[in-house]
Amino acid sequence: MVLPRNSEIHIQGKVKKEKFLTLNFRDAKIKTEVNRKTGEFEFILKNLEIGEAADLTITGKKESLTLSNVVVGDLWLCAGQSNMQYTARMLGLTDEEIGFDAESNIRLLNVKVATDYLPQEEIADGMWEEANRENIKNFSAVGYFFGQYLSKSQDVPIGLISSNLGATSIETWMGVDVLKTFSQFDEVTGEIESIGKDFKTLQAEFEAGESKWNKKYYHKGPGMEGEWWKEDLDESDWQETEIPMFWEYLGEEDHDGSFWFRKRFDIEKQSLNEDLVLKLNQIDDYDITWVNGHEVGRSFGSGNFRSYIVPKSFLKEKDNQLTVRVFDIGGLGGMYTNAFWGNKILNGKWKYKKGIKIDSKKFPKPVHPNGSIFSYPSLLYNGSIAPLHQLPVTGVIWYQGEANEQRGEEYEKLLSAMIADWRTKWKNEKLPFFIVQLANYRAETEEPKDELWPELRASQFKVSEMENVDIVTAIDIGEGGNIHPKNKAEVGRRLSYLALHYVYGMPLKKGPTYISNIIQGNEILVELNTYGSRLHKRFESEKIGGFAIAGEDGKFYWADAEIISDNTVKVWSADVPQPKYVRYAWSDNPGFLNLVNGFGLPVFPFRTDDFDLLTKGRVYQFDPHGF
Missing domain, CATH: 2.60.40 (Immunoglobulin-like)
Structure with missing residues (x-):
């Protein structure tokens, strides 16, 4: 380590x-x-x-204990959602593209994803490894490339800690202490504080009384008594519906209690040699699941994701019987998350039959851990970040934001608060924190207009103005049809430039950023901070691209641009004779961008107007059925 x-x-x-x-x-x-x-x-x-x-x-x-091959160096936390999580193997990178350097002194720690209501002292699992040609393929690609660049330029052992999860929103990486400073999270933080126990304690308390609760309340009704999970059950009086669904949408608004669902499925012959991972996603509120008459799992909590291991001995090639008893304790009930996030088995037609009806006001409801791992505030922080506070890290690289696209304006305050809180918990008020600004994504914008990702990028950039916080942009290396662009080596290289400056004392290499503008007739002169290197076009034969200007009416048109000095660009459009505002790369996907500085780094997106945008005023709202 x-x-x-x-x-x-x-x-x-x-x-x-x-x-x-x-x-x-x-x-x-x-x-x-x-x-x-x-x-x-x-x-x-x-x-x-x-x-x-x-x-x-x-x-x-x-007794004695020996930890062998221990070095002293610098530790970096690699955190965020899927673009930080994605490994070289997931991206399909070749050995040549990875470019492993056997001389580099890098150690890797993959933190197993864990959640909880309360901050934990230990990670759920993880083991330090020396980087080699094989294990780097299963580590954060951004993290590895970042560490590789550092190791090549500094004679310092680099420890990389990967703690991240795809599709996650920022609030699930934030602790309750900081979430309490935002009123929009009151419902969630109030619930966590009222429970006041961690997952392990809640599970132990439930298990202590589970047998009695099952017998008296939960294992009741015609389905349990008639054993509706059996393979040879007569289904002639069962109806048919599509999953995902809530049964209230079938006209059963007043039914709390159980509904039973059954479906047949086949398995490819070659897959019978291994156990089946059965992903049923979110179910409101409880479930018991059987395959071919064997119980394979049961869960509680409407926000939790169901994933059960079906032993291969239970399976056959044709006509497997899947039965799910869904039990609703109030509100909506059903199997409601699209199978895109689970097995294809989940989607399509199922047979169903109504089971026992309960009075939800009188039915005893044990407290269970409950909340989506992807969006329920604080859960990932408590299980996957809090235990790391005992290990002093040199800095953090952070690639997250896609999941917060609908609340781009709010994101600035959340990320700023999260950084400040992490620094407090790590007892380092100047802990370096480096952000990856979102890449270009979706189809290229035909005409200038307001879109979501530019607003999120703007919030990320504003946060970078905090002390010892900085940012790199990936606005030029994304893939319009792929939210997980492949070029993670360049992201790692750009992040390493920030670390080399803030931690290792080298000159700052960073993409140009907006300083000011001057209007001269029908042109706008834009001054940029180029960080000691002059502006130029990446390809001389191509236009600059990315600029749009508007007049007093605020309607933007694509603009032409020309470099007129080392740090100034002239921008104009025949459609705007009296320009007032200018924007650059202000689109989900602004297309080809040709303006860079001497380090080969692109200009950061910016705007000079202060118009209200799409996400103004949008804040977090608790959704019991949020993904």
Whole structure:
């Protein structure tokens, strides 16, 4: 593993039947007393310096532990949603495209995704590995390329920690403490605080009374008594419907309780050699699921995603019987999430029959962990980020925002608050934090107009004005039809430029940013900060592109542009004789962009107007059926 240099490192654990322990690492030898009641111990290492790999040993009279091949260097957290999560293998990168350097000194830690209502002290799972040709293919591609560039330019061991998940909104990466400063999250934070227990405690409490609850309340009704999960059940009186659905839309508005769903499915012969992962997604509120008469899983909570392992011994090639008992304790009920996020088995026609009806006001409802892993505020922070606060990191690279496109204006405040909170929890008020601005995406815009992603990008850029926070743009390296563009090596390279400046003292290399503009007749002169290198066209034979201007009426037209000095561009349009406002790359996908500086880095999107945009005033609203 990599221990952080020049930091205070707390090494903690538990041991049985030892009074004292001794830690040895390099020249350090530390003795500590074990807590006699709990068996807990702690060592504190301070101000370690870079050096050769060594063993770290902890010994007592009866027990010992050795951590081998430990180095001291810098730790970087790679966090966000799918564009940070995507690995070289997921992107289909070849060995040549990955370009593994055996001389680089990089260690990798993939943090297993975990959620909870309360901040956890330990990650759910994860193991440090030395980077090699194989395991780098299963690590964040952006993270690996970032670390590779750092390692090549600095003689420092680099530890990369990947903690991310696709399709996630920013609020699920934020702790309750900071969410409480925003009133739009009151319903969620109030619920979490009223529960006041972590998932493990809630599960233990439920299991303690589950048998009695099942017998008295849950395992009731004609379906349970008639064993409607059996393969040879007579279905002649069952009706047919499409899934996903809520049964209230079938005219059953007053039915709380159970509905039973059955479906037949086949499996390709070659797939019978392995267990089946059955993904049923979100179900409101409870379910019990059977395959060919065997129970394969049960879950509680309308927001939770169902994923069950069906043993291969339960399966056959043709005519497998899938039965799901859905139990609603109030409000809408049904299997409601599209199968795009699960098995194809889920979509299409199912047979159904109404089961027991309950009085939802009187039915006892045990408290269960409940909330979408992708959107329920604070869950991912508690399980996947909070445990890392005990490990001093050098900085954070962050690639997220796509899931917040509908609330682009709000995003600025949320991300700023999240950064400040993470810094507080890491006890480093100047913790470097580097943002990837969203890439170009969707079809190229035919005419200038307001769109969602430019507003999210603008919020990301505003956040970068915080101290020790900066940003790179991917506006020129996206793929219009692919939300996961392949060129993660360039994203990593651009992020490394920021780290090399803020952490390692090298000159800043960054894409040009807007400074000011001057209107001269029918032209606008735009001044840019080029960070010490002059403007030029990436391809001299091509137009610059990306600019649009408007007059007093605020209607924008595509504009021509010309470089007139090292840091100034002249912009004009025959459609706007009296220009007042200018925008650049202000589209979901502005198309080909040809304006760069001497580092080959593109100009950041900007606008000079202050018109109200599409997401103005939009804030988070709790949705019990949110994805």
